[in-house]
Amino acid sequence: MFEFSSIEQYHAQLQQENTTCEWAVQQYLLQIKKKQALNAFIEVFEKESLERARQLDNKRKAGLPLKKLHGVIIALKDVICYKDHLISAASDILKNFTSLYSATAVERLLAEDAIIIGRTNCDEFAMGSTNENSAYGRVLNALDETRTPGGSSGGSAVAVQADLCMISLGSDTGGSVRQPADFCGIIGLKPSYGRVSRYGLIAYASSFDQIGIFGKNIPDICTVLDVIDGPDEYDSTVSQKNLKTCSDYSEEQRKLRFAFFPEALDHPSLDAEIATSIKNFIEELKKDGYQVSPVSFELLDYIVPAYYVLTTAEASSNLSRYDGIKYGYQTPEAGLEPDEFYKRTRTTGFGKEVKRRIMLGTFVLSAGYYDAYFTRAQKVRKRLAETTDQIFLDFDFILLPTAPSTAFKLGEKINDPVTMYLADIYTVMANLTGIPAISIPLFRHSNGLSFGLQIMAKRFDDPSLMNVADHLMKIKLQ
DSSP: OOOOSOHHHHHHHHHTTSOOHHHHHHHHHHHHHHTGGGOOEEEEOHHHHHHHHHHHHHHHHTTOOOOTTTTOEEEEETTBOOTTSBOOTTOGGGTTOBOSSOOHHHHHHHHTTOEEEEEEOOSGGGOOSSSOSOTTOOOOBTTBTTBOOOSSSHHHHHHHHTTSOSEEEEEOSSSTTHHHHHHHTSEEEEOOTTTBOOTTBOOSSTTTOOEEEEESSHHHHHHHHHHHBSOOTTOTTSOOSOOOOSTTOOOOSSOOEEEEOHHHHTOTTSOHHHHHHHHHHHHHHHHTTOEEEEOOOTTHHHHHHHHHHHHHHHHHHHGGGOSSSSSSOOOOOOSOOHHHHHHHHHHHHSOHHHHHHHHHHHHHHSTTTIIIIIIHHHHHHHHHHHHHHHHHHHOSEEEEESOSSSOOBTTSSTTOHHHHHHTTTTTHHHHHHTOOEEEEEEEEOTTSOEEEEEEEESTTOHHHHHHHHHHHHHHHHO
16 A cells, blocks of 8 residues: 655655556556545546556656655646636536636646646635535535535645645635644644745635645645745735745744744634644743743724725625626526626625625725724724734744634534635634734644644744744644
């Protein structure tokens, strides 16, 4: 049986001729079929991935050096474009649509000899926290199939959790990588906004969206981030700075300084056992000589409303392009006037949650309400960014829960959108401010489910974040 523990170990096996890329792909394909009930994949590229594996095996036999992701088997969330492959954002309105180009991140993966094994299920247009808002049905959590894996990148999280691939890419607009990672007991990284090109990522809210990475160890996530990040002429929001990479980063010899928010750990929405575990871990860090200090954060209850006002406003604009004229689904009814044609196409093509967010976004942008909602939310965002910058003048990292509870029961919150939105209380801060954040699996709940710790760093200090995440995971294992 093929076993994967890290890219480094896998490459050593390949060089020692203890395995091949083709054998590895075959084993993952078998696992995907065996665990098909989890519904993690929308489509598996079986023939294509096997053929690419054979080509890579031949390159290695010819004596060519291994590239960074040689033979690494990766899954893509169904919002990340891959040329000549179907992409739908898990929506009926884009079913059977073939992408005309690849996302910059995908191009960079392929350039380093990665193997793309398939596209994974997700909440429609990345809108949701349970992966129950998908035209392809819900995804199941491999730890407990009666529970959600989280969302919107639930399929990508389960693909790594259930050993259906080595690494997967998701997207994170308000926690859609970190929360599923938390629910599934794996690592989920949201890089700094502007570190990874969004070209080829189907937009939900353009000033929030970021491609994120799922994995089971920090070095693998670092390797993938170093491959996919960097300037891109197709995305003007990507930083042009010469950013430090994970691979050449070494921690300075100093004691790390951590901040935590008492308002977050004492919040009534937070599960008592999660709060206790994180508080105990903070005490352990203090005993080990680290500076871990409380910082008052009075904006906590404002960030979720601000987030949903701003993201739904952007979504209403971004999703206006899906009208049934240029591409995608269109109503089969003939002879309709344009307004009625658009209305029926979008009513049928979009799911309930997407329509809810489009209507909310249209409302907050409408005359008479723009200043009352959108402008005020922008002010909250600005103040939050300023407050966060001030915190990082005195501290290196912020510690937070990832989610207020362990994985929900399937169907538990689907009919209560307000409760669902409030569950994003700990993750949306990183998207509002553009800073990097990661969820690492450190704890086990008495209900048998895992949950993690979220760590945030100042913008573009992703290498430091990776380093400290790896360090804290090792401390917990001691």
